[in-house]
Every structure is written in structure tokens, then in C-alpha cells.
């Protein structure tokens with residue numbers, strides 16, 4: 001799997017990576033079909049297959065139920081893996097709760113370090129809510145992440161945004177080698193301006209919902225075009241199915257080889 005540098009001296013991240021919402025949460029998600037959470041054995045096999053295919057980034061969040069803790073237990077001590085997590089959103093009693101205060105962000109990073117069994121978190125993003133512009137304009141949440149980065153507890157910081165305006169604002173606030181996570185799939189190309197600006201300023205881009213959370217049909221073609229999009233560091237694809245993972249890796253390898 002092609003590796004891409006995050007910033008001039010940053011880590012090498014695989015062009016396709018693994019999203020983990022379905023590792024730990026079934027409630028309040030927008031996938032087309034209900035599913036059962038994978039067993040530890042199934043998750044271990046899935047992560048081993050991803051590693052065999054050269055995937056080296058898994059994306060998680062405190063709001064993905066048991067996802068962080070399960071990832072920590074299975075691969076926290078494996079330095080093959082880079083782990084991206086988030087702050088600001090928790091999912092409790094069937095609904096999301098948001099807190100972007102510096103105190104909450106520091107506590108969340110501490111919990112993530114414990115769940116993921118990592119002293120240093122590779123990537124931590126603001127898990128932005130609908131009032132993302134005011135959170136970014138306020139500046140204290142991003143500053144809290146940057147302070148934790150300066151203390152050596154985080155490798156790269158950034159934000160997972162919803163709108164183009166918030167994506168552009170986040171790109172302007174972060175440093176080269178940091179990242180923004182945006183939605184991009186065949187049915188939603190609206191975030192391309194954010195990707196262009198990030199690319200021009202040596203900032204990374206993670207793609208979320210590349211298959212429109214499973215609502216998109218032509219999966220191989222979608223993933224193939226997304227990994228080839230200039231400025232995209234890694235396409236974070238969600239799956240808990242080993243067969244789908246193998247198909248998706250094959251489609252991406254073919255697209256990368258064809259260039």
C-alpha cells in the first residue's frame with residue numbers, strides 16, 4: 001500500500017486506512033443495515049488482514065462506544081499502527097454530548113491515552129459539532145490541542161469538520177503536518193476547496209464517509225478515485241467485514257498501480 005508523508009518530516013501514512021465506528025457502536029449510526037459488533041477474534045483477524053495489506057492507520061473516537069478500548073487492547077502496543085482519535089464528543093445514553101472546553105479536552109486526551117494504551121497519541125482531531133465555526137473562531141479548543149502537542153502528548157492535531165467554511169478555517173489554524181478530516185465521496189464533492197488549500201500549505205487530509213457510510217454502490221471505483229485525489233493523505237474506509245476489506249484493498253491497489 002502506498003505510504004504518504006504527513007508534512008515534510010511527519011509519519012508515513014497508508015493511502016487507505018481503517019475507520020472504526022462499527023468496532024464499538026451500533027446505536028445512532030447511519031449505516032444502511034443493522035449489524036452486530038465484531039467479536040475480539042473477528043476484530044483481531046480484521047486488523048491483521050489490514051496490516052498484511054499495508055494499512056497502518058486506524059481512525060477512532062471516544063464517541064465510538066468501545067472502539068478506542070478495543071483498539072488499544074488489540075494493537076495499542078504495535079508500533080506498525082498509527083492511531084487517530086478525537087476530542088469534544090462523547091456518546092452517552094443514546095445521544096451525543098459535546099464539550100470543547102480546554103479542561104474537557106485535556107481529560108479526554110488522558111482517557112484516550114489509557115484506552116489506546118499509548119503514551120503519545122499520533123493524531124487528535126476536534127470532533128466538531130454543528131456550531132463548528134464558533135468553536136474554531138473561539139480558538140481555545142484548538143489551542144488546547146496544540147498545547148498538548150507542544151508537551152509531547154500528541155503527534156499531530158486538527159479537526160474533523162462538516163462545512164467548507166469550517167474546513168478552510170481549520171486548515172488556516174493548523175500547522176504544516178497537522179490535518180483536517182472532511183467528507184468526500186462520489187455523491188459529495190463539496191469539500192474539494194478545503195483539500196486544495198490543505199495541499200497548497202502542506203497540511204494533511206483524511207477522508208471520512210468515502211462510501212457515504214455504505215449508501216454508495218460502486219465501491220471499488222469510489223475508493224480508487226478518492227485515493228488518487230491530489231491532496232488526500234488517507235481515505236478512512238469503515239468496515240468490519242474481512243471480505244469487504246480485501247476487496248477494498250484490491251481496488252485501491254489497482255487504482256494506485258494504474259495511477
Ligand SMILES: NC(=O)c1ccc[n+]([C@@H]2O[C@H](COP(=O)([O-])OP(=O)(O)OC[C@H]3O[C@@H](n4cnc5c(N)ncnc54)[C@H](OP(=O)(O)O)[C@@H]3O)[C@@H](O)[C@H]2O)c1
Pocket residue numbers: 018019020021022031032059060127128160181207208209210211212213214215219236237238239240241243244245247248
Ligand atoms: N465526524 C467524524 O469525524 C466522522 C464521521 C463519520 C465517519 N468518520 C470516520 O470515517 C470512517 C468511515 O466512515 P463511515 O464508517 O461512516 O462510512 P464509509 O466508510 O463510507 O462506509 C462504511 C460502510 O460501507 C460498508 N462497506 C465497506 N466496504 C464495503 C464493500 N466492499 N462492500 C459492501 N459494503 C462495504 C461497510 O459495511 P461492512 O462493515 O459490512 O463492510 C459500512 O457499513 C468511520 O468509521 C470513522 O472512523 C468520522
